[in-house]
Amino acid sequence: MKSIGIDFGGTSIKIxxxxxxxxxxxxxxxxxxxxxxxxxxxxxxxxxxxxxxxQYSDIVAIxxxxxxxxxxxTGTIHNLTNVPGWKNIPLKDELKKRTGLPxxxxxxxxxxxxxxxxxxAAKGCDHAVCLTLGTGVGGGVIANGAMVRGAQFVxxxxxxxxxxxxxxxxxxxxxxxxxxxxxxxxxxADAIHDYAAAxxxxxxxxxxxxKLAKLAEGGCEIALKCWDKFAQRLATGLAxxxxxxxxxxxxxxxxxxxxxxxxxxxxTKHLHAQLSAPFKxxxxxxxxxFSNNAGILGCAALALDEVE
Amino acid sequence: MKSIGIDFGGTSIKIxxxxxxxxxxxxxxxxxxxxxxxxxxxxxxxxxxxxxxxQYSDIVAIxxxxxxxxxxxTGTIHNLTNVPGWKNIPLKDELKKRTGLPxxxxxxxxxxxxxxxxxxAAKGCDHAVCLTLGTGVGGGVIANGAMVRGAQFVxxxxxxxxxxxxxxxxxxxxxxxxxxxxxxxxxxADAIHDYAAAxxxxxxxxxxxxKLAKLAEGGCEIALKCWDKFAQRLATGLAxxxxxxxxxxxxxxxxxxxxxxxxxxxxTKHLHAQLSAPFKxxxxxxxxxFSNNAGILGCAALALDEVE
Numbered sequence: 160m161k162s163i164g165i166d167f168g169g170t171s172i173k174i175x176x177x178x179x180x181x182x183x184x185x186x187x188x189x190x191x192x193x194x195x196x197x198x199x200x201x202x203x204x205x206x207x208x209x210x211x212x213x214q215y216s217d218i219v220a221i222x223x224x225x226x227x228x229x230x231x232x233t234g235t236i237h238n239l240t241n242v243p244g245w246k247n248i249p250l251k252d253e254l255k256k257r258t259g260l261p262x263x264x265x266x267x268x269x270x271x272x273x274x275x276x277x278x279x280a281a282k283g284c285d286h287a288v289c290l291t292l293g294t295g296v297g298g299g300v301i302a303n304g305a306m307v308r309g310a311q312f313v314x315x316x317x318x319x320x321x322x323x324x325x326x327x328x329x330x331x332x333x334x335x336x337x338x339x340x341x342x343x344x345x346x347x348a349d350a351i352h353d354y355a356a357a358x359x360x361x362x363x364x365x366x367x368x369x370k371l372a373k374l375a376e377g378g379c380e381i382a383l384k385c386w387d388k389f390a391q392r393l394a395t396g397l398a399x400x401x402x403x404x405x406x407x408x409x410x411x412x413x414x415x416x417x418x419x420x421x422x423x424x425x426x427t428k429h430l431h432a433q434l435s436a437p438f439k440x441x442x443x444x445x446x447x448x449f450s451n452n453a454g455i456l457g458c459a460a461l462a463l464d465e466v467e
Numbered sequence: 468m469k470s471i472g473i474d475f476g477g478t479s480i481k482i483x484x485x486x487x488x489x490x491x492x493x494x495x496x497x498x499x500x501x502x503x504x505x506x507x508x509x510x511x512x513x514x515x516x517x518x519x520x521x522q523y524s525d526i527v528a529i530x531x532x533x534x535x536x537x538x539x540x541t542g543t544i545h546n547l548t549n550v551p552g553w554k555n556i557p558l559k560d561e562l563k564k565r566t567g568l569p570x571x572x573x574x575x576x577x578x579x580x581x582x583x584x585x586x587x588a589a590k591g592c593d594h595a596v597c598l599t600l601g602t603g604v605g606g607g608v609i610a611n612g613a614m615v616r617g618a619q620f621v622x623x624x625x626x627x628x629x630x631x632x633x634x635x636x637x638x639x640x641x642x643x644x645x646x647x648x649x650x651x652x653x654x655x656a657d658a659i660h661d662y663a664a665a666x667x668x669x670x671x672x673x674x675x676x677x678k679l680a681k682l683a684e685g686g687c688e689i690a691l692k693c694w695d696k697f698a699q700r701l702a703t704g705l706a707x708x709x710x711x712x713x714x715x716x717x718x719x720x721x722x723x724x725x726x727x728x729x730x731x732x733x734x735t736k737h738l739h740a741q742l743s744a745p746f747k748x749x750x751x752x753x754x755x756x757f758s759n760n761a762g763i764l765g766c767a768a769l770a771l772d773e774v775e
Contacts (some may be wrong), residue, residue: 309594314711323630324703331743333741392632403628403708403712433629
């Protein structure tokens with residue numbers, strides 16, 4: 160069964176045809192800023208869908224993940240971050256009307272979690288927490304074999320959960336927001352600070368996750384300590400989700416996860432140090448299977464729920 | 468429909484017959500320490516059940532909440548806190564065998580959450596977080612209209628979730644455990660400290676939640692500040708559950724909740740200050756409806772799931 164996944168970003172909209180866990184065709188991305196109104200942009204997306212269906216006649220549904228706040232059952236977008244004019248847009252109805260296909264609309268972070276849960280690292284798990292570490296920190300929660308979207312469909316904001324009641328403020332003046340410690344820029348700023356304390360001058364481009372991982376792999380004590388601190392704070396945030404939800408797996412994605420054992424070894428150590436036996440004994444801590452394509456895959460998987 | 472709720476405590480076992488949300492009969496408590504073996508104690512419980520059924524012939528099921536770690540589907544107790552000898556006891560099977568009635572066994576904190584969810588403050592809510600503030604801090608989570616028990620059935624440990632990655636250690640060496648700040652003894656210790664800083668000598672019996680609430684109601688600035696600090700820390704822990712799960716209601720129980728507006732006013736203020744609009748606009752923050760009887764009521768409600 161084939162479905163279309165639409166990864167709606169602030170810059171471009173990536174669209175692919177998915178079968179199982181393979182993206183069998185990519186359309187040319189739609190450039191978000193090229194269209195002056197939501198209606199024009201929806202027309203452009205619908206045109207891509209039409210052209211993909213000319214190549215693949217057995218597409219059964221469409222899923223779309225958007226960077227913002229969605230009313231999941233109706234598929235109406237309340238508002239999008241970084242895409243002006245998208246307020247109260249009934250995207251699900253509009254895409255259905257233009258394509259005639261069953262359509263699902265979800266938050267993009269949920270779509271990535273769905274990719275891991277339906278097709279990736281958390282496949283077959285009834286209880287999972289997925290976290291993406293990038294410029295921002297986002298996530299998705301699966302409990303009792305279902306996505307937890309919550310009362311207003313905004314659940315899963317792991318980056319805003321707190322690891323310090325008196326700590327750094329997050330985007331909503333929320334003290335101790337995980338994102339205020341673990342976002343790529345904050346990680347870099349902490350590393351610059353730690354290097355400076357040791358008399359070493361670094362700038363932000365020296366302190367990307369990739370470069371800090373290479374330094375740590377090369378045995379740099381300062382870089383190793385930066386990763387340990389990062390892992391301890393991440394472990395505290397994830398341990399809270401474990402105490403609360405007792406997941407069988409924690410899935411970590413985003414560029415930082417590419418650090419491999421440089422991240423996962425201290426993370427596992429700190430998580431085990433902070434949890435009691437029933438919470439940690441069977442806990443899997445895994446790297447996300449999908450990276451850039453998680454959005455398309457998750458949306459395509461979500462779409463299939465509309466026809467099953 | 469009538470069912471029996473059994474609130475299994477380390478000191479005594481309280482048993483009642485429940486119809487709707489009323490306890491229509493209480494049995495004499497069974498004293499836990501009076502029975503040398505689990506088998507003898509189970510016999511004593513079964514005898515009480517038999518005698519209650521002689522009075523009420525239409526009892527359809529039994530629910531029992533225990534202070535420890537239970538394998539929920541099988542009803543086998545892995546171990547109990549403060550009750551020696553209770554390791555790997557198949558309590559569900561044993562009670563079923565002795566009584567012939569459908570039986571459910573759950574953790575006592577879950578039972579209290581079930582009471583609020585099925586019968587009390589969170590009745591009709593599909594997404595709820597229940598917290599009990601006492602000597603310890605416990606809780607239960609409802610998402611998508613179901614209890615979240617997690618992969619090993621130990622979810623809902625709100626007291627162990629962290630509000631400080633570098634803070635006070637909880638019972639499992641977990642930094643920043645909510646319980647290490649908000650347990651009754653910790654609240655008292657903080658108050659003693661704050662009074663001492665103002666040159667006022669207080670001891671632990673002066674600083675119970677009841678006495679601190681009276682002092683605050685009387686306008687004592689120090690007591691008001693103690694409650695504000697307590698509320699700010701509690702808000703941080705609860706805000707994390709909101710970001711993660713987007714519940715429609717937070718239910719607060721335990722003796723501290725009896726402080727009423729002295730607790731709930733600053734708690735609401737701090738929660739609103741830490742959350743963004745979709746998370747807080749429809750959020751209810753309510754006192755638990757049940758106190759000492761929550762265990763019996765929750766267990767009796769849980770029991771009915773076994774026959775429905």
